[in-house]
Amino acid sequence: MSEVLIVGEEICQQIVGRAEAFAAVEAVFAAMDRGEARNFPVVREALGHARALYGFKSGFDQAGHVLGVKSGGYWPGNMDRGLTNHQSTVFLFDPDTGQLSALVGGNYLTAVRTAASSAVSIAHLARRDARVLGMVGAGHQSTFQLRAAAEQRAFEKVVAWNPHPEMLPRLAVVAEELGLEFEAVSPQELGAQADVIISITSAFEPLLMSGWIRPGTHLACMGTDTRGKMEVDSALLARATVFTDEVAQSVSIGEAQHAVSQGLIGAEDITPIGAVINGGHPGRGSEADITLFDGTGVGLQDLAVASVAAKLAVERGLGARASL
CATH class of the missing domain: 3.30.1780.10 (ornithine cyclodeaminase, domain 1)
Incomplete structure (x- = not known):
């Protein structure tokens, strides 16, 4: 017994x-x-x-x-x-x-481990001078994401967009608690302002297009964990230096699945975030690099x-x- x-x-x-x-x-x-x-x-x-x-x-x-x-x-x-x-x-x-x-x-x-995952990526990959945090999605996990991310850089402002704008006040309340300015914006404006972007949705189509993202941005794509799901334009992964929790999941059920199936990138172009943590990969190569973390959620x-x-x-x- x-x-x-x-x-x-x-x-x-x-x-x-x-x-x-x-x-x-x-x-x-x-x-x-x-x-x-x-x-x-x-x-x-x-x-x-x-x-x-x-x-x-x-x-x-x-x-x-x-x-x-x-x-x-x-x-x-x-x-x-x-x-x-x-x-x-x-x-x-x-x-x-x-x-x-x-x-x-x-x-x-x-919720707390998903937020920790994106926070780990921000800690190791985002520019040190990042000041504006972009939030795409305002569901249950979004407030966990916002609180965890806010501890990784000296953010001053949160810009947010959600397909259902009536849900955005929950993020506004948390931003106010954290002493951060908050603005509800369009996806295009979010890309124009944000230094770090977290997407946490259940979308099956791109919500952020490659052309909207500035050089130097770090993205943590946290919503795609099933075949067919998609949060960002595949062309963005071709522009970015791509990291993930596990490559096998990234290419099969993660955000990278679409870019890989279209031949825009291969599995060899995706680096486990553990390699950055352990010092085997430098992470961000320059201040102008776009870095993208594909958080598929591993067991x-x-x-x-x-x-x-x-x-x-x-x-x-x-x-x-x-x-x-």
């Missing part, structure tokens, strides 16, 4: 902050680059029910001694029910025995932050326990 730790959503929000998530995600990206952590093939399917996408992401981080799987997906009608559209749970296993060790709520952690990110949640819960005597 094994004892399982259960760490619910409220506890995760209480003990895992942006700093903890950033450190965990940065460390696992570095471990991936060193060959000490690997993701297993992703299973992601349309259910044919409730317009939902459902799947599994799993992997093993030998450096961090973390093994597990995240199960969940995207239910677009959940917002009308007062629920988060993204629903997930992380299962952690003891790498030495295979026994289930923890069940960890994955909704909050998915190891989820396992990393869930493992932190489980460890902190044990240290603080939080969570419930059940026997299997």
